[in-house]
Amino acid sequence: MFETKAPAKTTAVKATRMAMKVRSTVKSTYTWAAQAKAEGQPIAYTMIDSQYDEIIRAMGIVPIWTENYAGLCAAKRDAERFLVRSEAEGYSNVLCSYARTGIGFDSLRREIGEIPPNSPDGGMAMPDMLLGSSAICDSRYKWYQALGRYMNIPTYNIDVVTPPVDADLTEVADYYINYQLSS
Amino acid sequence: MEAKGEKVVSYTQPKSAIRLGTRGIPCPRTYIPQAETRQEDLENCFGYLRSFITEFKVNGAIFYIIRYCDTYELDAPDVRDYLKEQGIPVLVLEDEYNLATIGQLRTRIQAFLEMIRGIG
Numbered sequence: 526m527f528e529t530k531a532p533a534k535t536t537a538v539k540a541t542r543m544a545m546k547v548r549s550t551v552k553s554t555y556t557w558a559a560q561a562k563a564e565g566q567p568i569a570y571t572m573i574d575s576q577y578d579e580i581i582r583a584m585g586i587v588p589i590w591t592e593n594y595a596g597l598c599a600a601k602r603d604a605e606r607f608l609v610r611s612e613a614e615g616y617s618n619v620l621c622s623y624a625r626t627g628i629g630f631d632s633l634r635r636e637i638g639e640i641p642p643n644s645p646d647g648g649m650a651m652p653d654m655l656l657g658s659s660a661i662c663d664s665r666y667k668w669y670q671a672l673g674r675y676m677n678i679p680t681y682n683i684d685v686v687t688p689p690v691d692a693d694l695t696e697v698a699d700y701y702i703n704y705q706l707s708s
Numbered sequence: 709m710e711a712k713g714e715k716v717v718s719y720t721q722p723k724s725a726i727r728l729g730t731r732g733i734p735c736p737r738t739y740i741p742q743a744e745t746r747q748e749d750l751e752n753c754f755g756y757l758r759s760f761i762t763e764f765k766v767n768g769a770i771f772y773i774i775r776y777c778d779t780y781e782l783d784a785p786d787v788r789d790y791l792k793e794q795g796i797p798v799l800v801l802e803d804e805y806n807l808a809t810i811g812q813l814r815t816r817i818q819a820f821l822e823m824i825r826g827i828g
Contacts, residue, residue: 615785617802619775624782663737667782673746674786680742 551597554590555646561587562650570649570672572665575658576683576705589649591668595626601645607633616671621664628671635675654678660685736779753783754790761794768797768824770817775804797824 562568571577571588581588598604604622607629612618614632616625630649633641640648655678657669669680685705688697733756734740740752751758760766769791773780784800791798799820803809 615788615800617773617775617781617784619802620778620781624778662778664778664782666737666739667779670749671782671786673742673749677746682739684739 551593552646555594555597555649558587558589558650559647567653568650569654569656570652570669571656572658572660574660574685575656576660576685577656577658581656586654589652591627591649592623592665594630594645594649595623597645598626598630603643603645606641614674621662624664624668624671627668631672631675652676652678655680657682658685659683660687736783750786750790754787757787757791758794761791761796766796768799768820770820771798771800773800773802775802
């Protein structure tokens with residue numbers, strides 16, 4: 526008799542198993558936000574690594590990850606209409622595609638008065654606030670300011686300062702957190 | 709433009725950083741807190757352009773962006789609309805530090821100048 530061995534939990538196996546969960550996780554992110562919106566919960570557009578996540582969730586605010594939505598549109602091969610729209614508005618085609626997809630989506634929504642038809646995973650619910658961040662790149666710092674063209678809602682951008690690459694993070698942690706929270 | 713007999717009164721690009729600082733022109737990376745209305749936001753960001761228009765009796769504006777400066781790029785449609793509201797014709801140019809594009813630039817600027825003269 527042969528013994529059936531369970532596959533070893535190598536990095537490749539773990540990654541593959543995780544990939545199987547991604548689709549449902551992504552889909553639930555946007556449908557959850559749409560449902561929350563319908564129930565009257567406040568919605569925030571926000572960005573990865575923005576430092577708001579835990580705080581706004583604790584406040585009952587539902588986050589929508591706008592960059593991730595651009596990635597979703599690209600994976601679904603449905604980013605083109607949003608990219609073309611933002612270029613027609615005057616945004617350069619050398620700008621970040623995440624930002625152009627998001628701007629194009631909101632520009633189209635403004636024009637037709639509702640989520641563009643057949644948007645991937647139902648589209649992004651209309652936000653009640655825009656919470657941007659300078660962490661990672663400058664486009665993020667200006668993206669939500671640019672959205673003022675299409676929606677008049679409270680907007681805030683946190684300016685995230687990154688410690689130098691040779692800094693001892695354990696040494697600067699307290700000072701760094703104090704500085705960011707007071708900024 | 710000056711070769712075409714026109715007068716250039718202001719620069720806001722990094723190569724003119726000294727002018728930029730001394731004239732109090734904010735870099736687009738500067739964070740300006742949100743105001744009550746969209747119009748106030750535009751005034752807070754680009755109001756300095758209005759003072760230039762009055763002070764120098766400006767006939768047209770060229771928004772010249774060195775490519776890949778995303779903060780300038782993301783301001784472009786707002787600057788264009790703001791200036792058009794003041795009745796100022798705007799040409800948005802995107803460029804690199806590459807002399808190969810000089811002929812194309814010259815043609816576009818020449819056409820813009822002819823348009824302004826036609827309006828005047």
